[in-house]
Amino acid sequence: MIAKPESPDRAATLAETRHQLAELDWQNDLPQALSLLDRLRSADTPPPLEATTTSSEDIDPDLAQQISNPCLTPAELSARFIKLHDHLPARFDPVLWNSMLSAVDPAAAEAAPEAWCGAVMESLQQRHFLPLNVLRLIRDRLPCEAFFASEHWQQALQDWPQGNFFQALLMRGVPSIETALTLLRPLDVTTQQFDTLMALVQQSGQALQQGEQQQAFDALINQVPHEHKPLLFWQRTLKLMFHGCIPAGAEQGRAAFSQIAQMALHFFPQDGQLWFLRAGFDFHTQPPEVARATAIEALVQAPDYRRSLLWLGRALLASDKFEQATLVLQQLQSWEPLNLECDTWLAVCQARELEQRQQRLARSGSLEDACDLLQRLLDLNSFNRPLQIPAALAEEPDVQALQWALQAQQARVNLEQPDEALMLQALDTAKNPTVRLALWREYLHYGWTLQDLAERHKKLFECYLEFPDSFLINYHLGMQQQLKGNHNKAVDHFDKALTVEADYFDCLFRAAQCRFNLQEYDTALERLDSCRQLAATHLPTLRLMALTYVRKGEHFAAYWYYQLLIETQAMSRTTLADMRGYLLAMVNALAELSMEQRHDPERTDILESVQGTMDLFERWPRPDDFFQHREGQFCQLCTAEIHDLINRPAQALMLLGELDAAELHPDWLARYRRLKGRCNLALGLYQDVVDLLLAPTTEALESAPDAQSTLNQSELLGDALLYLGDVEQAHHWQMHALEARRRQFGKDTEAFADWAESFLGVYLDAARMAGNSELVIRAGNAYLEEVRTLGPFHLVVCCEMGKAHMALDNPERGEHYHRLCLEYAAYYPGEFEDFVEESRSLITESPKGALS
């Protein structure tokens, strides 16, 4: 297996860490060493999107939209894809890269896999992390043998002479080793490596499975080459030998292991796995001091292979250095929380350490040793261990206080209520600051059960005065303030706490939440970055990141995080439910933004952003039963609504059409009808509007005449009937809408007048556009009746009514309205001049002069 070439930054960090670790006195500086390893681990976590992408201004704004355009040829698509890639630095999150590849993949690869593979491969093979992803995708796209015979494969192998990764790919892709060897034959160097390696592994693996250790060793030892061979060879060889040479009596195996390990480390002096095996071997076969030294050397040489901490921890345990062993094993446990081996050795460590402390107390009988023991029990959550405290010390305030703290801890773990009076008494009497801090810690846990918020806050504040720089106190105060909604104050406490413990996950996450609520999105993202480095797949972190990007208007970034969320939970039962949640959040955020754009037409950036995201969004895979579920239907409706909001009624109708086959949830019926009506209306499908809405709206007039949905549907029906030329019906529904609104506004006549002005203005305009004079007159009359306060639109109304009357052979009434228009025009010079001029000309052209 090849090691990926390290980026210059990464290599520098590793080298620096090696240097720092080598300089340390591990005996005395163990916490510092662990901290260095932890920091390196954080640096190893793939950097999040926003930390590594260039600013959104640097990326072609329509790229997101274009990249998913199915009309592009594979070559064009690849070019666009690469264009985006060029904006991204080398350490772009590979998980997200995979997502991106997956997103692009179906659009082009289905149509012309070979062309797509060629274009992508040609352009991307120079990038160090991409061949792995790209090759995997390409291999999945092409027939197996076509792929391995292709130029891409050969080129990749030549670029990577130690192409062990590709060997692994090959092994997964071909039916047999014979086929693999045939395919590799043209590549001389690699064939030789592969042949040797696989023969070795096959032989030895088979022997091991059959319990023939000696035969396995022979297979391994006899084939150990003297020249430089691939890393994978050494790793596998040592690993296969490891177990066989540990048991007593396996001296021959041990000697062979030492020899091979020496050769392997000569060729690969900084490989973590080789060092891990070497350290493990020494742990099992050498005195603890030697094993400890080897484990330290392993960590110095390969600080990024942290599992070597296991051997360091166990060697320290074997040397009776319990506290140090605990530190080391706890560190490893924090990185591998499901590794029960850490639990096992930590438990052994704890048992032996407490026994040692108990014995020391028994010998000395000192208060210091008693507090020391109790404090340690508290730290280790070991509250139900039977204790033997000398009688002379039992009444000491600090001893009593600590015993209470242990009881409180036990009560907390057992979900029982501790004795508050006893707790307060202990706080009054304890003198030792360390003991007092321990007491406060338990009290603060207890404090969360207090119903009296004022009392809780008072106690917290007392505690803060005593320990203003304590992580715990600031953390709790922060939580308290956050609970109250005082995000500003909360964030101050969280930030202070984080200066003490920078990697406390919950504190980081809460700080991010507060920043988010304070709309300080960039700072929120910084905190979320840190969270992600500690827990890359913590779903609430990913959710908040996505949402933060949505709020920032960076929908493209948000999209990737939503995608990542779905991928993270790909195999989970909750995926479907989560996906609905994500879609809903996304759709609501987009709806909000598109409304913003509607109110501020100048903001074309929002429109573009929304359009781009919508294209991506619609390509998300929907579960089979998506449309059967209430939430899924709602998501679809929201998506269609956004299309409508950004003037894409046809797309909206298409999405709504997908819902037609499903039984729509009753809660969404009104929303669905309104939206479908709007879209049909916008596309001129007036009869469809009537067919859709007439029956349910007529029925609704009886059952819920003032309901908002009835009102909306009435308006749509009115408009559609108007365009269909059905004067009576059109007016009926428009007036129903008007009356319903009047009732809705109630005594707020001013607000109603404002609404009526707009509504009737639109009505009149629609009647005019439909060329229906009778309706124009009706709409105009309604307007003049409802909108009593004179305004510039009255000019338009009067002009249109004048024209309508004239068209209906009623010149007197026509002249009346035209004159009214001219009369009003005096109040609004310069407004609607076209209409005023039209009225003026129509009066002048009157054949009988009757208008004078």
Place this chain on the structure above:
Amino acid sequence: MNERMTPYLNSDKLSDTQLWLLAPSAMLTVLNAQRHDMLFPLRDEDTPEDRADTKRCLDQDWDVTDAKTLAETVEFLHQAPPLWQAMQGWHPYSSDEYQVLHQGDWPDSLKNLLTMVEQYGCSMPAGDLAWHLGRCAWVVRSACQVGYIDEDDAWKLLTENGNRIARAFNSWAEFGMSYAIGAQYFRSQRFNAESIQRYRSHLTTLLTHPDSPWVRLPWEAYTPEDVEEAVSG
């Protein structure tokens, strides 16, 4: 550590060897809040209700209804465990290869197994053997309690079981870890901190609590050669 241990009184005056032979069942005994210091795994008194309960458990969970089915179950538990086989197939892989495998479109349970083999591959040559042998000890104790076998036969079976354990492991810690790993493997469909928390907690308790048989009885107190002493004890 949140477990309450039953008192370790040894009121039946069992020998250390006998107590040692009972100790492999400790994980299941803690789970059931039963006594570690007597042949029958009792909670309190040996009542007819308790026996009926144990009988039902043996029947439903273990298909043990008499001496013959007990022998079959013991034989089944003494067979090579599946995780061991899986480790032999996979454990030579390097970390990078595991990463590649993890990226495959496998079911969760297989990915979890890969994680286990990767994590424990260098530490656990015995795999999850203790998961089988530990439960075997408990089944034998229970079968004796409900009268499927007499005490002599129980001690013989426990001794045979103990010999296997003593040969395969070097300490209670190793044995306990192997047992917990077996539990983890057993739950590889739902592999998360929550699903293994109970075993993690029991393991810690048994390795630390002064009343735990694993703390009171040194591993070295028993060797496979102690067969005769155990039977006659």
